[in-house]
Amino acid sequence: MSRQSIPFGLPSRITMTPIRYVILVVFILISLYSILSLSNESYGQKTSMSNLFNSSNEEKGTEALVDDVKSFNPQLGKANAVFLMLCRNEEVDGAVKSIRELEDRFNHEYHYPWVFLNEVEFTDDFKKRVGMVTYSKVEFGVIPHEHWYQPDWIDEDKASKTRKQMEENNIIYGGSLSYRNMCRFNSGFFYRHDLLQKYRYYWRVEPDVQYFCNIQYDPFVYMEEHNKTYSFTLTMLEYVQTIPTFWNTMTDFIKKNPQYVAENNAMDFLSTDGGRSYSLCHFWSNFEIADMNLWRGEAYTKYFDHLDTSGGFYYERWGDAVIHSVAAGLFQSKDQIHFFKDIGYQHDYFAHCPEGASWSTGKCSCNPKDNFDFTRFSCLGKWLSVNS
Numbered sequence: 001m002s003r004q005s006i007p008f009g010l011p012s013r014i015t016m017t018p019i020r021y022v023i024l025v026v027f028i029l030i031s032l033y034s035i036l037s038l039s040n041e042s043y044g045q046k047t048s049m050s051n052l053f054n055s056s057n058e059e060k061g062t063e064a065l066v067d068d069v070k071s072f073n074p075q076l077g078k079a080n081a082v083f084l085m086l087c088r089n090e091e092v093d094g095a096v097k098s099i100r101e102l103e104d105r106f107n108h109e110y111h112y113p114w115v116f117l118n119e120v121e122f123t124d125d126f127k128k129r130v131g132m133v134t135y136s137k138v139e140f141g142v143i144p145h146e147h148w149y150q151p152d153w154i155d156e157d158k159a160s161k162t163r164k165q166m167e168e169n170n171i172i173y174g175g176s177l178s179y180r181n182m183c184r185f186n187s188g189f190f191y192r193h194d195l196l197q198k199y200r201y202y203w204r205v206e207p208d209v210q211y212f213c214n215i216q217y218d219p220f221v222y223m224e225e226h227n228k229t230y231s232f233t234l235t236m237l238e239y240v241q242t243i244p245t246f247w248n249t250m251t252d253f254i255k256k257n258p259q260y261v262a263e264n265n266a267m268d269f270l271s272t273d274g275g276r277s278y279s280l281c282h283f284w285s286n287f288e289i290a291d292m293n294l295w296r297g298e299a300y301t302k303y304f305d306h307l308d309t310s311g312g313f314y315y316e317r318w319g320d321a322v323i324h325s326v327a328a329g330l331f332q333s334k335d336q337i338h339f340f341k342d343i344g345y346q347h348d349y350f351a352h353c354p355e356g357a358s359w360s361t362g363k364c365s366c367n368p369k370d371n372f373d374f375t376r377f378s379c380l381g382k383w384l385s386v387n388s
Helices: 018-039 041-046 049-068 089-105 124-131 156-168 177-188 219-225 246-256 292-296 298-310 320-330 357-361 380-386
Strands: 081-086 114-118 138-142 201-204 230-232 235-237 281-283 288-291 337-339 345-347 350-352
Touching: 081 089, 081 177, 089 114, 089 124, 124 138, 177 298, 177 320, 201 219, 219 288, 246 298, 246 320, 281 320, 288 292, 288 320, 292 298, 292 320, 298 320, 337 380
Parallel strands: 081 114, 081 201, 114 138, 230 337
Antiparallel strands: 201 288, 230 288, 235 281, 345 350
16 A cells, blocks of 8 residues: 655654654643743742742641651540650650650550640650650640649748758658649649540559550550559558648548548558558559549549648648549549559669569560569558458
């Protein structure tokens, strides 16, 4: 078949290679751009190479910011629960360490959210570093002024004399006003914070603590399914010099409100003489998993108000561990308090290391021989005997 003649200047389909198509399209686009740029100055400015380059940088900056505040994984745990940390900006290293420990040992499978509270705003650096070590939801809150600072009705002259005297007597945190603020806040206000209103259970976490073992079940769900309202890993004696009038103040409340004392309570743990004096035993509250409905209830609310108006947080040095322990031990059955013997934990020099099968199945990194459980100042033996 003869080939048809082709007009001069037009390529045939046989000779029109792909590269020539590309060149033709580019030529047409450049021509259109030139015409639009000349006829519309604003179009030329908006589409200039320099402007496109700057826009690209802005987008990268936005992407970096989004990456810093990255999206979180949806919660897989079944309980209405949260991790709670009271922390200062300068404690960020210890906070990151504690979060990383709990995420690795437990929360990477459950994605329970975290709430961080401070009496001042958290810095961007704190938020960024915390966000880097968890894929769970994180929220940062400021404590209301009236929940943190010493109330105006406290006699500061009297309170300062106490601090000075305790400091001279080398009582730990005896001279610290901020420590007293913290103890009062942890005793009666943290569960009132707006960020915690949507939750029922909380797991208190301190900066710079250690979790030794894999946690192979959900402690929050365990608490809920077994009707537990308070739990601990360490229990010990309180410094008697810090609470000289606490027990009498507490028993005064009980005498006026006997209806709040539960049957089958833990008075035998709290007292060796039927309630006339305090054994000094308490659950160490820097680790506690608890039901906030216990603190939100009428009994605890009136109990805390009674203690608070006495001024003991500032005229002495009452700690939240004692306040919580006595309430948990008296306002409910002792069966609702749980010892998490399989959760390995250390705060400062005090450690609980699981033993036996719990130690091996939990892949624990601690030495069971380095254990505070049955030492001189521990109350674990007493607790176990009361609940045997």
